[in-house]
Amino acid sequence: MLTTPVRTFLLIFLLTSTFFQSFSQTNKDKKYLLTEIVVKGNEKTKKQVILRELTFKAGDSLQASVVDSLKILNENNVFNLSLFLEVCVDFQIQDSQKCICQIEVKERFFTIPGFYAELADRTFNEWWFLHHHQLNRVDVGFLLTQKNCRGRNETFSAYMQAGYSHRLTAAYSIPGLNQKRNSGFELQFQYLANREFAYSIDSLNRLVYFRGDDYQRKRMKTSLFYYYRVSINSTHQAELSYQFNRVTDTILSLNPDYLGNNRLKNSFLSLNYTFDLDHTDIHFYPEKGYVFQLNAGFSGLGISKYINQFNLSGTYSAFYSPMPKVLMAHQLRGFYCSEKNLSFLFSPSFGYEDILVRTFEYYLIKGRAGFLLKNDIKYRLLNETLNIRFLRWHKFNTIPIRLYPKVFFDVGYVSDQAVFREFSLNNKLLTGGGIGFDLVSYYDIVVRMEVGTNNLGEKHIFVHFRKAI
Numbered sequence: 001m002l003t004t005p006v007r008t009f010l011l012i013f014l015l016t017s018t019f020f021q022s023f024s025q026t027n028k029d030k031k032y033l034l035t036e037i038v039v040k041g042n043e044k045t046k047k048q049v050i051l052r053e054l055t056f057k058a059g060d061s062l063q064a065s066v067v068d069s070l071k072i073l074n075e076n077n078v079f080n081l082s083l084f085l086e087v088c089v090d091f092q093i094q095d096s097q098k099c100i101c102q103i104e105v106k107e108r109f110f111t112i113p114g115f116y117a118e119l120a121d122r123t124f125n126e127w128w129f130l131h132h133h134q135l136n137r138v139d140v141g142f143l144l145t146q147k148n149c150r151g152r153n154e155t156f157s158a159y160m161q162a163g164y165s166h167r168l169t170a171a172y173s174i175p176g177l178n179q180k181r182n183s184g185f186e187l188q189f190q191y192l193a194n195r196e197f198a199y200s201i202d203s204l205n206r207l208v209y210f211r212g213d214d215y216q217r218k219r220m221k222t223s224l225f226y227y228y229r230v231s232i233n234s235t236h237q238a239e240l241s242y243q244f245n246r247v248t249d250t251i252l253s254l255n256p257d258y259l260g261n262n263r264l265k266n267s268f269l270s271l272n273y274t275f276d277l278d279h280t281d282i283h284f285y286p287e288k289g290y291v292f293q294l295n296a297g298f299s300g301l302g303i304s305k306y307i308n309q310f311n312l313s314g315t316y317s318a319f320y321s322p323m324p325k326v327l328m329a330h331q332l333r334g335f336y337c338s339e340k341n342l343s344f345l346f347s348p349s350f351g352y353e354d355i356l357v358r359t360f361e362y363y364l365i366k367g368r369a370g371f372l373l374k375n376d377i378k379y380r381l382l383n384e385t386l387n388i389r390f391l392r393w394h395k396f397n398t399i400p401i402r403l404y405p406k407v408f409f410d411v412g413y414v415s416d417q418a419v420f421r422e423f424s425l426n427n428k429l430l431t432g433g434g435i436g437f438d439l440v441s442y443y444d445i446v447v448r449m450e451v452g453t454n455n456l457g458e459k460h461i462f463v464h465f466r467k468a469i
Helices: 004-029 047-051 064-079 124-130 249-254
Strands: 031-040 061-063 084-093 098-107 111-119 138-149 154-162 165-174 183-194 196-201 207-211 217-229 234-247 265-278 289-299 309-323 326-337 369-379 382-387 398-415 430-441 445-454 459-464
Touching (some): 061 064, 064 084, 064 098, 111 124, 124 459, 196 249, 207 249
Parallel strands (some): 031 098
Antiparallel strands (some): 084 098, 138 154, 154 165, 165 183, 183 217, 217 234, 234 265, 289 309, 309 326, 369 398, 430 445, 445 459
């Protein structure tokens, strides 16, 4: 039987607990009027560019229980502009009914000039392992990128290259033209001339190259993009483009279907539509959320004598953390092409820009339809920020570093019953898996190393400079 002092203590404890629980619940349900949003550190960036990314505005009533989640969500939204190295969102209570929001940012370096090395080969691995890292296969160019022009998140870029290939590209994007800043345009121009390039694949789906003294292929493309941003997370994009392509008689004799129908040149208009839905935390290397992208394109628009081809593709990627520091990522991609008699240049393919089953990087698989499933299990081993004290320039004296050891497994299939029917890797299930790590740092830098094997029994080491999923 409990003594009187013990009963008294328990009664006081229960009453006190009930009071604080009630008080805590009351505070969670309490609402504050957001009277002002203060932005600091935006030396160049217009305040409105930052405010456009927020899920709240001055005059809103904010519930105390959601303030912490609002802070994280809006820090990620502003960071995903790729204009800032650091973003901090803080809510400050002014009195019992009002609060203000203070956003502090650390801007990136927006003018990036310099020399740029581009490989003549499709990937770093082909250059390093297949062509024994020959320096004469490296093209050197001059790249100038001016981000955040006029402080409005507009971007100008120009690139000039000489060597194995001649290349000239220029682009200017204006993401917010109207008052709501949800519509924008981008104009692009590209010119490319190659002495060496892959003109075909052999029966084992390996690239076949030709090199000549003169330029064997010339390509030009001009594109006008229109963007409509429905919300922070979803965007519609339309692209109207004009293309011109030309090859030499030598290429035509080696592969009459390079441009299709035994042609030396072609030109045509294209119309493409893309829908992006991105609900990830950090876009350039997500840990949580999902991404869906749908793309439909019509080359020739039904009026070209050279090509009339419809392409449809879709990608869904999911990212989540089943337990602390353990991350999982999955990506499913499918594609379809209306053209049965595919030309080499314009046929869909697995083998570029990480649209491939990992461990099949040395192959190019073309066909009318296919799917790709990628899977990663990662562990966040390191998440640190290095402070370089001897560098006084604040845009470069802090270096965030994240390291993720991982296990991966991919499955893919490319179908074609006409042009590429008899090729070794077509119409077969392809699998590949292994281990590796991703190293992630500032200015959207990703370094990826993977060691794996595939269902052909091949074992490879690969290095990439972009995320896999």
